[in-house]
Amino acid sequence: MIAAVVLTAGCTKETGYKTLIITGQNNHDWQSSSPVLKKILDETGMFSCEIAETPAAGGDMSTFNPDFSSYKLVVLDYNGDSWSDKTKSAFIDYMKNGGGLVVYHAANNSFPDWKEYNEMTGLGGWGNRSEKDGPYVYYRNDSLIVDETPGIGGTHGKRREFLVRTRIVDHPITKGLPARWMHGNDELYSLLRGPARNMQVLATAFADSAAGGGTMRDEPMLMTINWEKGRIFHTAMGHADKEGGPAMQCTGLIVTLQRGAEWAVTGNVTQQLPYDFPTAAGVVLRPDFKEITYKEALQNIRSYDIGKSTKNLVCIQFHITQLAGDKAGLLKAEEDLVNILKDEKATAESKKLVLRELSWMGTEYSVPTVKELLNNNDLKDEASFALSRIQSVK
Numbered sequence: 603m604i605a606a607v608v609l610t611a612g613c614t615k616e617t618g619y620k621t622l623i624i625t626g627q628n629n630h631d632w633q634s635s636s637p638v639l640k641k642i643l644d645e646t647g648m649f650s651c652e653i654a655e656t657p658a659a660g661g662d663m664s665t666f667n668p669d670f671s672s673y674k675l676v677v678l679d680y681n682g683d684s685w686s687d688k689t690k691s692a693f694i695d696y697m698k699n700g701g702g703l704v705v706y707h708a709a710n711n712s713f714p715d716w717k718e719y720n721e722m723t724g725l726g727g728w729g730n731r732s733e734k735d736g737p738y739v740y741y742r743n744d745s746l747i748v749d750e751t752p753g754i755g756g757t758h759g760k761r762r763e764f765l766v767r768t769r770i771v772d773h774p775i776t777k778g779l780p781a782r783w784m785h786g787n788d789e790l791y792s793l794l795r796g797p798a799r800n801m802q803v804l805a806t807a808f809a810d811s812a813a814g815g816g817t818m819r820d821e822p823m824l825m826t827i828n829w830e831k832g833r834i835f836h837t838a839m840g841h842a843d844k845e846g847g848p849a850m851q852c853t854g855l856i857v858t859l860q861r862g863a864e865w866a867v868t869g870n871v872t873q874q875l876p877y878d879f880p881t882a883a884g885v886v887l888r889p890d891f892k893e894i895t896y897k898e899a900l901q902n903i904r905s906y907d908i909g910k911s912t913k914n915l916v917c918i919q920f921h922i923t924q925l926a927g928d929k930a931g932l933l934k935a936e937e938d939l940v941n942i943l944k945d946e947k948a949t950a951e952s953k954k955l956v957l958r959e960l961s962w963m964g965t966e967y968s969v970p971t972v973k974e975l976l977n978n979n980d981l982k983d984e985a986s987f988a989l990s991r992i993q994s995v996k
């Protein structure tokens with residue numbers, strides 16, 4: 603018999619919201635997506651995640667009986683056989699008692715005949731969903747449309763990068779997010795339909811038919827639903843490739859998932875918006891699902907060359923911006939930059955970036971090092987510019 607619940611190794615963290623990621627059946631590569639979901643949530647330091655696998659399709663589902671009540675958050679990466687009545691009823695109790703739930707991508711395809719589950723997800727797709735399951739919900743221009751027109755539930759066009767529009771800007775999950783941001787190559791779930799009660803559509807994406815099979819509607823991408831005392835964060839995004847792929851590596855997906863998970867547990871979000879959240883200008887990926895740290899950026903930037911990503915510079919600039927008013931902190935940051943200028947292994951292009959930074963935040967401390975670079979043919983113009991700016995500040 604297959605063990606009903608397989609706990610992954612490495613769950614030694616004592617603190618953090620106890621989280622259960624449920625998977626084991628999916629029309630997607632759940633062996634890839636579930637560890638990535640764990641990585642994304644673990645990265646915040648706020649969650650302590652375990653992964654539970656159900657039996658495989660056709661297996662004895664009566665053996666799947668997680669103790670929901672011992673968790674603060676359940677994340678569903680599951681699209682498969684019905685759970686037993688006992689397990690369903692334990693899950694309903696968990697949600698009734700104020701449980702948190704994250705519904706991820708194809709989990710909204712799951713359980714088409716389970717009434718309470720469909721109320722929790724708000725909207726779903728496939729599984730013979732139709733007008734019997736509830737309306738379509740989407741945006742037209744700036745209005746939320748609830749559309750009872752008969753028709754199928756669930757489709758998506760060709761995979762592509764697409765623009766996401768933040769629709770509710772004062773929700774804890776979306777607070778501070780750009781109005782528009784680019785998402786990594788993904789399926790744009792469309793024509794979702796469901797009860798849609800007590801649901802807020804936080805963000806949408808336009809399913810342009812010109813981009814390959816679109817509805818020409820602004821389709822819901824991020825939603826919250828309140829069900830009894832439970833809170834649900836629903837992301838329709840994140841189609842997984844091997845090791846996650848661009849849809850899961852997208853900083854927008856990662857950060858909204860982290861924030862949505864916290865909101866589902868507490869009703870609030872304390873996580874700061876990171877410096878690398880994408881804008882409309884282009885997709886931003888985190889290939890290893892981590893935000894680079896200031897320390898890493900200081901190291902990485904030393905190999906910068908023209909045409910390479912400037913994300914290390916952006917990270918350093920963000921760090922410096924955060925230090926406004928903190929004299930000691932700013933001086934330390936200035937020292938860090940001057941050390942790059944002194945580093946013989948650092949590229950000339952990286953030193954040009956640093957000199958530009960010092961031109962606006964440098965002090966007398968930088969002057970001797972910058973002066974020396976006046977003798978360097980590659981750097982003398984930038985050094986001279988920085989020097990004139992630093993010395994003009996009184």
Ligand code: ZN
Nearest residue numbers: 630789841842
């Ligand atoms: Zn998918």
